[in-house]
Amino acid sequence: MALTDSDNAMRSEPVGVVGPGDAAPLLEKRDGATLRPTGAGKARNRKGWFQVLRPLTPRARLLLGMLSFVLPIAAWCVVSYVPYVWHPQIAITDPGATDYLQVGMRMNKAAFDDVVAEAKADHKAPPQGYASNPIYLPAPHEVAAAFYTSFVTPPATKDQPWLHQSLWHSIQVIFWGFVISSIFGVPIGILCGTYAAFARLTEPFVEFFRYLPAPAFGALAVAILGIYDGPKITIIVIGTFFQQVLIIANTTRKLDVGLVEAALTLGTKRFQLLWRVVIPGILPDLYRDQRILLGWAWTYLIVAELIGTTTGITWFITQQARYQHFANVYAAIMMIGIIGLGTDMLLALLGRRLFPWERSLDKSA
Amino acid sequence: MSDTAMNKPVGLPALPSYLDQSDAVRARFERLKQREVILKVDGLNKVFSSGQRETLALSDISFETHRREFLCVVGPSGCGKSTLVRILAGLEEHTSGDVLLLGEPVSEPGRDRGMVFQGYTLFPWLTVKKNVMFGLEVNGSGAYEAEKQALQWLQLIGLEKFADAYPNQLSGGMKQRVAIVRALANQPRILLMDEPFGALDAQTRSRMQAHLLEIWRKIDITIVFITHDLDEAIFLADRILVLSAHPGQVQELIEVPVPHPRSSAQFISPEFLATKARLEELIHKGEAPDEEDSGTYSMVARMTDIADDID
Numbered sequence: 001m002a003l004t005d006s007d008n009a010m011r012s013e014p015v016g017v018v019g020p021g022d023a024a025p026l027l028e029k030r031d032g033a034t035l036r037p038t039g040a041g042k043a044r045n046r047k048g049w050f051q052v053l054r055p056l057t058p059r060a061r062l063l064l065g066m067l068s069f070v071l072p073i074a075a076w077c078v079v080s081y082v083p084y085v086w087h088p089q090i091a092i093t094d095p096g097a098t099d100y101l102q103v104g105m106r107m108n109k110a111a112f113d114d115v116v117a118e119a120k121a122d123h124k125a126p127p128q129g130y131a132s133n134p135i136y137l138p139a140p141h142e143v144a145a146a147f148y149t150s151f152v153t154p155p156a157t158k159d160q161p162w163l164h165q166s167l168w169h170s171i172q173v174i175f176w177g178f179v180i181s182s183i184f185g186v187p188i189g190i191l192c193g194t195y196a197a198f199a200r201l202t203e204p205f206v207e208f209f210r211y212l213p214a215p216a217f218g219a220l221a222v223a224i225l226g227i228y229d230g231p232k233i234t235i236i237v238i239g240t241f242f243q244q245v246l247i248i249a250n251t252t253r254k255l256d257v258g259l260v261e262a263a264l265t266l267g268t269k270r271f272q273l274l275w276r277v278v279i280p281g282i283l284p285d286l287y288r289d290q291r292i293l294l295g296w297a298w299t300y301l302i303v304a305e306l307i308g309t310t311t312g313i314t315w316f317i318t319q320q321a322r323y324q325h326f327a328n329v330y331a332a333i334m335m336i337g338i339i340g341l342g343t344d345m346l347l348a349l350l351g352r353r354l355f356p357w358e359r360s361l362d363k364s365a
Numbered sequence: 366m367s368d369t370a371m372n373k374p375v376g377l378p379a380l381p382s383y384l385d386q387s388d389a390v391r392a393r394f395e396r397l398k399q400r401e402v403i404l405k406v407d408g409l410n411k412v413f414s415s416g417q418r419e420t421l422a423l424s425d426i427s428f429e430t431h432r433r434e435f436l437c438v439v440g441p442s443g444c445g446k447s448t449l450v451r452i453l454a455g456l457e458e459h460t461s462g463d464v465l466l467l468g469e470p471v472s473e474p475g476r477d478r479g480m481v482f483q484g485y486t487l488f489p490w491l492t493v494k495k496n497v498m499f500g501l502e503v504n505g506s507g508a509y510e511a512e513k514q515a516l517q518w519l520q521l522i523g524l525e526k527f528a529d530a531y532p533n534q535l536s537g538g539m540k541q542r543v544a545i546v547r548a549l550a551n552q553p554r555i556l557l558m559d560e561p562f563g564a565l566d567a568q569t570r571s572r573m574q575a576h577l578l579e580i581w582r583k584i585d586i587t588i589v590f591i592t593h594d595l596d597e598a599i600f601l602a603d604r605i606l607v608l609s610a611h612p613g614q615v616q617e618l619i620e621v622p623v624p625h626p627r628s629s630a631q632f633i634s635p636e637f638l639a640t641k642a643r644l645e646e647l648i649h650k651g652e653a654p655d656e657e658d659s660g661t662y663s664m665v666a667r668m669t670d671i672a673d674d675i676d
């Protein structure tokens with residue numbers, strides 16, 4: 001009898017309660033900021049950017065996120081296009097009567113002034129030129145153009161790869177390095193986090209090994225695995241694996257013991273705990289760790305590709321630098337950043353689909 | 366209800382003794398004690414040793430609970446209530462003494478003892494329904510059977526609409542209801558609850574108490590319920606085990622004279638007040654005098670501005 005009464009009373013309790021379908025409104029409610037009337041919100045938001053440990057409004061997030069790219073690019077534009085902000089050199093447009101200057105050559109301003117003064121003193125035609133930055137700092141539009149031209153410019157010889165082939169090669173090296181590292185690193189990390197005995201047996205050595213710089217194993221890897229992709233993948237594995245074990249072990253240890261105890265009191269056998277509780281319990285955090293580790297793997301790419309025969313994007317960069325095509329060099333470096341950030345954003349999106357229960361908890365990302 | 370209790374005006378200092386029981390209540394306790402013993406704790410001791418220091422957390426605890434009894438355990442903070450219930454659950458080992466569930470010694474966690482924690486501990490990656498199915502599945506029930514039962518349990522607590530929601534979409538009270546049926550779905554012999562409503566606000570809390578009594582009346586379950594809220598203990602319990610601190614010892618096992626079925630109107634009944642007076646007496650006696658809050662308010666300097674003469 002009283003059950004139905006109290007039952008109805010319970011249903012009318014829904015402060016912060018949402019039906020299965022509408023997780024989103026809850027998210028917004030928790031955020032607080034999104035509920036503010038826009039008029040009153042504006043004044044508060046400006047102050048809100050400097051609130052300690054408080055989330056931003058979505059608009060502020062977007063704006064600041066874009067600014068973080070716009071600001072450095074703007075600085076670069078100023079240095080490139082506004083004369084005499086820097087422009088320490090003169091690019092020659094007409095050598096004049098001198099025999100050692102050539103069109104397109106760059107020289108320091110002081111030296112150029114000397115040459116001009118000398119020519120004038122000798123009553124010869126002085127060289128002409130315009131103020132420019134050193135060749136290693138191309139302007140933004142030159143680099144932007146290089147994003148296109150470097151893809152369509154054929155390689156110098158037939159047996160050399162196109163840029164997209166070089167990039168693809170690099171991506172494969174990263175991929176296999178990361179996969180091989182994860183095949184071992186993830187299970188070992190989880191076991192370390194779960195069983196203290198296993199952690200004690202493994203972690204001291206791993207702690208030691210992670211201080212050894214991965215490139216130090218380059219020569220060894222070449223001796224063992226030859227000059228092709230083997231040693232490169234090995235460097236990425238060495239660079240990733242040891243960090244991976246420690247990070248994932250720590251993530252596993254952060255799992256709420258209460259969940260394990262709850263499972264035990266529900267009759268879960270000890271050997272079932274790993275599959276039933278530990279792994280699903282840490283999965284979203286594990287996924288986040290993997291994203292961070294993938295970023296680290298990319299930072300080992302260039303060293304890895306220099307080992308044995310230079311390949312991939314590293315080969316492209318060194319080639320272009322040799323011919324002083326610095327716009328191409330910058331473009332290639334930026335491509336690495338774009339691929340890295342792009343993959344991470346895709347993985348973040350995928351993560352939200354994979355772990356729907358995290359959604360209303362997730363404050364960032 | 367007894368005549369004496371009825372005739373006593375409410376609120377006067379002359380309360381009946383908490384030992385006075387109406388005929389109905391006395392008969393109820395007699396029936397209760399004739400039922401089989403579900404849990405028997407005998408001479409239980411628990412020593413925590415960290416480094417060289419040894420703390421005697423529980424000392425010579427003995428009591429019994431009978432089938433379908435609702436036993437509350439109260440005591441000052443740090444007296445070992447959680448330790449006791451964790452030992453009963455098998456999550457903690459005891460140093461000496463016996464813990465017998467239906468005559469069998471308890472050594473590790475098992476499905477015959479369900480547990481509800483203060484911190485909900487629902488599995489966040491599982492939907493509400495899957496949470497309730499968890500115990501059945503790890504114990505080898507088929508998915509179809511487990512799902513059918515889970516839905517029945519959710520119906521019992523009025524949450525069938527939330528079967529496919531994730532725990533973080535529920536309020537605290539709803540989470541705790543799910544946690545209770547998750548434990549009950551395993552059909553344990555005894556349900557252990559460690560301050561399960563401690564984190565809830567007062568309103569939700571009293572609704573949850575009424576709800577728990579309803580569930581308890583409907584199914585064959587013995588409950589050991591830890592709380593530090595004396596009203597809660599009297600409202601829920603058949604009997605109350607009062608512990609004292611440092612070390613945790615049994616002070617008294619009180620038979621609550623408040624008749625069944627319970628309702629919130631009884632909070633001011635003479636039996637209720639008498640029981641509460643007795644509990645307060647015991648708890649205050651049990652609290653060590655030089656606990657952390659020995660300082661009185663005179664030690665707090667008056668730090669307001671002299672000019673503010675509001676009071």
Ligand SMILES: Nc1ncnc2c1ncn2[C@@H]1O[C@H](COP(=O)(O)OP(=O)(O)O)[C@@H](O)[C@H]1O
Nearest residue numbers: 413415420422441442443444445446447448449
């Ligand atoms: N793991 C432990 N190691 C050492 N001492 C502990 C441990 N757990 C609890 N204790 C001690 O045992 C006593 C009882 O704790 P607890 O059972 O949590 O009390 P309660 O739940 O009644 O507040 C406390 O004095 C506490 O400090």
Ligand SMILES: [Mg+2]
Nearest residue numbers: 446447448560
């Ligand atoms: Mg406690």
